[in-house]
Amino acid sequence: MRMTSPAPSGFPLIRHLSYRLTPLLAGTPFTPNQVTGAGLALGVGGAWCYAQGSRPWMLTGALLLVLSYVLDNCDGEIARLKGLESRFGDRLDTFTDWLVHAVLFLALGIGASRNDPQGPWMWLAWAAVAGSSVNYLLALAREIVLAPSPVASPEPAPGRAWTDQALYVFRELTRADFCFLVLTLTLFDVAWWLLPAAAVGSQAYWMAAILERARSCRVVRRAA
Numbered sequence: 001m002r003m004t005s006p007a008p009s010g011f012p013l014i015r016h017l018s019y020r021l022t023p024l025l026a027g028t029p030f031t032p033n034q035v036t037g038a039g040l041a042l043g044v045g046g047a048w049c050y051a052q053g054s055r056p057w058m059l060t061g062a063l064l065l066v067l068s069y070v071l072d073n074c075d076g077e078i079a080r081l082k083g084l085e086s087r088f089g090d091r092l093d094t095f096t097d098w099l100v101h102a103v104l105f106l107a108l109g110i111g112a113s114r115n116d117p118q119g120p121w122m123w124l125a126w127a128a129v130a131g132s133s134v135n136y137l138l139a140l141a142r143e144i145v146l147a148p149s150p151v152a153s154p155e156p157a158p159g160r161a162w163t164d165q166a167l168y169v170f171r172e173l174t175r176a177d178f179c180f181l182v183l184t185l186t187l188f189d190v191a192w193w194l195l196p197a198a199a200v201g202s203q204a205y206w207m208a209a210i211l212e213r214a215r216s217c218r219v220v221r222r223a224a
Contacts, residue, residue, distance in 0.1 A: 131202025
């Protein structure tokens with residue numbers, strides 16, 4: 001079965017892997033939701049490896065997380081190829097994304113605490129889980145109440161300022177290609193850096209989203 005979308009170029013990097021695997025999976029009886037479930041299992045398995053706290057286990061977990069991300073991209077591509085897109089599948093995919101990240105942050109806290117029992121790792125882990133959970137619930141509420149149509153983040157046009165290019169790359173590395181960021185930090189044995197970054201960044205993200213929503217509402221009221 002041939003892919004109907006053009007071959008990926010540049011970011012997100014994960015699409016370069018999923019694009020090659022999707023035709024193979026599309027030729028099997030597996031449904032998109034089953035592929036989502038397999039990705040969830042790999043993601044949770046990867047998190048379990050991180051909870052062990054040793055470098056070999058964490059490297060294994062990083063590879064499982066990359067595979068989880070690949071399947072997370074494949075499920076939507078298969079749904080489009082087979083005409084099996086559904087609201088339930090979209091909600092399941094979003095739920096899976098949240099659960100994998102929440103479990104990963106918690107596992108990182110457990111693993112770091114094994115090596116440094118007196119450190120603040122579990123507090124940071126729970127803060128990251130709480131922040132990511134708030135972000136998930138806010139996105140779910142917006143979808144249920146407002147039912148917005150998803151808009152893909154556009155790739156910066158050639159010739160744009162280097163700051164736009166840098167922001168685009170950073171956004172993709174912290175979103176679609178987050179697994180490669182985790183893999184890189186794990187290779188350098190500093191995966192614990194993710195905990196303070198996620199504990200602070202996840203809170204800042206939902207606060208910024210609420211402020212942006214409030215600003216948009218004020219603009220609409222003034223226009224009316």
